[in-house]
Amino acid sequence: MPHVGECALCREQRELCCSHILPKFVFRWKKKTAVGGIRQLSDPNRRIQDGWKEPLLCRECEERFQKVETPFAERVFVPVHYGTAPAIIPYEDWALRFAVSVSWRVLVTSQRLGLGHVPASQMAAIEKAEEAWRAFLLGHEPHPGPHEQHMLIVTMIDESTMGKQSGHLNTYLYRAGQVDLLANEHVAYTYAKMGRIHIVGFIDERHRKKWKGTKISLRRGRFDLSGRYGVPEWLWSYWNEKAEAVGNVHDQMSERQRKVVRDTLKKNAVEFLGSETWLAQQVDLGLDPDRAHN
Numbered sequence: 001m002p003h004v005g006e007c008a009l010c011r012e013q014r015e016l017c018c019s020h021i022l023p024k025f026v027f028r029w030k031k032k033t034a035v036g037g038i039r040q041l042s043d044p045n046r047r048i049q050d051g052w053k054e055p056l057l058c059r060e061c062e063e064r065f066q067k068v069e070t071p072f073a074e075r076v077f078v079p080v081h082y083g084t085a086p087a088i089i090p091y092e093d094w095a096l097r098f099a100v101s102v103s104w105r106v107l108v109t110s111q112r113l114g115l116g117h118v119p120a121s122q123m124a125a126i127e128k129a130e131e132a133w134r135a136f137l138l139g140h141e142p143h144p145g146p147h148e149q150h151m152l153i154v155t156m157i158d159e160s161t162m163g164k165q166s167g168h169l170n171t172y173l174y175r176a177g178q179v180d181l182l183a184n185e186h187v188a189y190t191y192a193k194m195g196r197i198h199i200v201g202f203i204d205e206r207h208r209k210k211w212k213g214t215k216i217s218l219r220r221g222r223f224d225l226s227g228r229y230g231v232p233e234w235l236w237s238y239w240n241e242k243a244e245a246v247g248n249v250h251d252q253m254s255e256r257q258r259k260v261v262r263d264t265l266k267k268n269a270v271e272f273l274g275s276e277t278w279l280a281q282q283v284d285l286g287l288d289p290d291r292a293h294n
């Protein structure tokens, strides 16, 4: 049954598509490379078959997004996740447009789910960011103003000078797909994690100088895969907190589901040894001696 409603982007009454909140290519990669299927934090015993979708956009707006998803997938996402990326990836104006399209989707779906965790003082900034991103995506404004987009392409973290590191950190940093709207009285961001690629959309950020080497330029620039970034300290604790949640998924799985994972590992031993899951877990084991004995 076609679902008719207001398109969240152009605001016209149209037939709505079931739009992916994180682009489809993210799920495709996860499905191809995940050992034991993809599981959600909220329901670890069930494998999921497709990414998170919502009736959000009309066909025309969906196509608008696809136009910028294709170059991003081909030139950035796929090379980064299949190990064929050069040290520097040049980009053009599709990069910022893609990042805004992701941040905007995260913001709008967060609004729909409810912003109970957000302080009232941030509500005006959230509305402003939504308007700025929507106007930019529709071509009504030449740039998203102060609501910048920042991107990190994270490589292996093998040493920490920033405090205690979760034993699951690299698994999380490599593998997890996640969206979030983070806010307190002083800052607010959208956050979208697609494997190693992290996109942060500024809703309210008064200390831009804390971000170094991460801002996506309007017309062209270069993504530097050396992983040398400057980011605010909160990001480190946030990652570690989420990494612990990822670790808990395995602990919460039923014995039957753990067996499914074990059997898959046995069957795919060769692929598994070469996969990033293995690499990431190896690093985790190396980092946390307590876990290595388990």
Ligand SMILES: [Zn+2]
Residues within 6 Å of the ligand: 007, 008, 009, 010, 011, 012, 014, 057, 058, 059, 060, 061, 062
């Ligand atoms: Zn539309």
